[in-house]
Amino acid sequence: xxxxxxxxxxxxxxxxxxxxxxxxxxxxxxxxxxxxxxxxxxxxxxxxxxxxxxxxxxxxxxxxxxxxxxxxxxxxxxxxxxxxxxxxxxxxxxxxxxxxxxxxxxxxxxxxxxxxxxxxxxxxxxxxxxxxxxxxxxxxxxxxxxxxxxxxxxxxxxxxxxxxxxxxxxxxxxxxxxxxxxxxxxxxxxxxxxxxxxxxxxxxxxxxxxxxxxxxxxxxxxxxxxxxxxxxxxxxxxxxxxxxxxxxxxxxxxxxxxxxxxxxxxxxxxxxxxxxxxxxxxxxxxxxxxxxxxxxxxxxxxxxxxxxxxxxxxxxxxxxxxxxxxxxxxxxxxxxxxxxxxxxxxxxxxxxxxxxxxxxxxxxxxxxxxxxxxxxxxxxx
Amino acid sequence: xxxxxxxxxxxxxxxxxxxxxxxxxxxxxxxxxxxxxxxxxxxxxxxxxxxxxxxxxxxxxxxxxxxxxxxxxxxxxxxxxxxxxxxxxxxxxxxxxxxxxxxxxxxxxxxxxxxxxxxxxxxxxxxxxxxxxxx
Numbered sequence: 001x002x003x004x005x006x007x008x009x010x011x012x013x014x015x016x017x018x019x020x021x022x023x024x025x026x027x028x029x030x031x032x033x034x035x036x037x038x039x040x041x042x043x044x045x046x047x048x049x050x051x052x053x054x055x056x057x058x059x060x061x062x063x064x065x066x067x068x069x070x071x072x073x074x075x076x077x078x079x080x081x082x083x084x085x086x087x088x089x090x091x092x093x094x095x096x097x098x099x100x101x102x103x104x105x106x107x108x109x110x111x112x113x114x115x116x117x118x119x120x121x122x123x124x125x126x127x128x129x130x131x132x133x134x135x136x137x138x139x140x141x142x143x144x145x146x147x148x149x150x151x152x153x154x155x156x157x158x159x160x161x162x163x164x165x166x167x168x169x170x171x172x173x174x175x176x177x178x179x180x181x182x183x184x185x186x187x188x189x190x191x192x193x194x195x196x197x198x199x200x201x202x203x204x205x206x207x208x209x210x211x212x213x214x215x216x217x218x219x220x221x222x223x224x225x226x227x228x229x230x231x232x233x234x235x236x237x238x239x240x241x242x243x244x245x246x247x248x249x250x251x252x253x254x255x256x257x258x259x260x261x262x263x264x265x266x267x268x269x270x271x272x273x274x275x276x277x278x279x280x281x282x283x284x285x286x287x288x289x290x291x292x293x294x295x296x297x298x299x300x301x302x303x304x305x306x307x308x309x310x311x312x313x314x315x316x317x318x319x320x321x322x323x324x325x326x327x328x329x330x331x332x333x334x335x336x337x338x339x340x341x342x343x344x345x346x347x348x349x350x351x352x353x354x355x356x357x358x359x360x361x362x363x364x365x366x367x368x369x370x371x372x373x374x375x376x377x378x379x380x381x
Numbered sequence: 382x383x384x385x386x387x388x389x390x391x392x393x394x395x396x397x398x399x400x401x402x403x404x405x406x407x408x409x410x411x412x413x414x415x416x417x418x419x420x421x422x423x424x425x426x427x428x429x430x431x432x433x434x435x436x437x438x439x440x441x442x443x444x445x446x447x448x449x450x451x452x453x454x455x456x457x458x459x460x461x462x463x464x465x466x467x468x469x470x471x472x473x474x475x476x477x478x479x480x481x482x483x484x485x486x487x488x489x490x491x492x493x494x495x496x497x498x499x500x501x502x503x504x505x506x507x508x509x510x511x512x513x514x515x516x
Contacts, residue, residue, distance in 0.1 A: 353404040356404065369411055370411050373406050377407050379408075
């Protein structure tokens with residue numbers, strides 16, 4: 001049984017339940033039950049109409065739960081009545097679910113968890129594993145999130161930007177349990193782009209595909225980080241790059257630039273360079289200028305300083321860096337790199353060691369320590 | 382079974398035998414060290430003795446309650462603080478002897494010159510739930 005196919009049916013099944021009158025929280029629980037049942041039953045008894053099967057089972061689960069519910073407020077309206085399926089606006093339902101699960105009243109971690117469960121069809125256990133928290137903690141986070149959005153009307157349009165931030169987080173953060181979060185984020189963004197025509201949705205999808213293409217080369221066999229310039233470009237996934245570039249070009253042609261399209265454009269320029277030395281840094285700096293204009297983010301300015309260092313030389317990069325707050329994450333690491341390129345190896349080694357102490361994760365810490373050690377041992381790259 | 386915390390300190394413990402800061406090692410020695418630590422944890426998972434392992438950033442903040450309606454006070458790092466925790470591993474083993482054996486192995490992780498660091502690790506037993514049968 002194809003679990004991804006099964007999970008891709010999740011949002012439309014839940015949408016149908018909600019349109020039939022199930023409240024979101026109870027409907028979502030019922031769909032989870034139906035998914036678990038499908039995993040159990042389908043391998044030996046595959047349904048002719050998988051979606052119809054899921055709707056039927058989920059609806060029964062929902063009615064059972066409603067009957068058992070002590071409050072029974074809505075029982076009379078719902079029990080023993082199985083509405084005719086009728087035409088189902090599947091696309092709209094899926095989109096509404098994305099909006100609901102990324103509702104601005106939710107914290108980012110709650111929105112991520114709810115999206116992975118209600119839209120992605122992952123189990124609470126899988127989500128808990130992915131974020132290294134106990135399953136009971138994740139279950140609480142999800143049920144609190146459901147309570148938070150319980151008063152939100154399902155048919156109200158939301159802001160696509162909030163959905164994109166959630167999907168970006170899924171792609172960018174999290175650990176691996178038995179779920180590949182990056183692949184899941186791509187699947188969910190692809191599904192969203194089928195439900196809504198929006199250049200930034202396309203931009204985010206392109207960004208993910210372009211970064212995902214480099215995945216196999218980002219770490220050495222021993223797990224250590226391999227910087228972009230040292231990655232084996234022959235092992236980048238050209239299919240993923242081609243798709244990302246194509247999606248990006250179509251989005252850019254619509255002339256409604258946003259931050260994800262700009263980030264994807266930078267990733268595309270890296271993907272386009274057959275060797276690190278052939279990177280078009282001048283154009284990359286121009287895209288960073290666009291990004292600064294769009295976001296005014298200090299992190300973008302920091303990345304821009306690196307690009308300026310490549311385009312106009314390390315002194316120019318250091319000058320751009322000097323204008324930024326040195327408490328910014330990775331500021332010290334960037335300074336170390338630019339000083340090394342400028343030939344001041346003693347300063348670079350000292351800054352690499354300092355950057356290692358401030359590193360936000362172990363892989364970066366080890367990498368930066370190794371850079372300091374390399375310079376202290378009197379070796380070049 | 383008994384749970385133990387293997388605590389690694391940045392400072393606060395007596396100096397290791399092979400006490401060279403990591404950025405003064407050869408790059409391959411760092412790689413070898415990281416590999417040793419990963420292999421150690423992976424081996425404890427296969428023996429069913431691994432519970433948790435975490436590394437901490439050296440920089441943190443001291444926080445204390447400052448009274449009703451006031452935001453917490455933050456301060457530090459304090460100059461008089463001698464101790465600094467670098468990280469830990471939690472193991473669940475059959476005996477104190479096994480815990481000591483494992484801590485010894487972890488302390489033998491290779492450092493500068495590829496030689497064991499011989500660093501001091503602190504071994505602390507967890508306080509457990511009271512047993513069901515008490516007499």
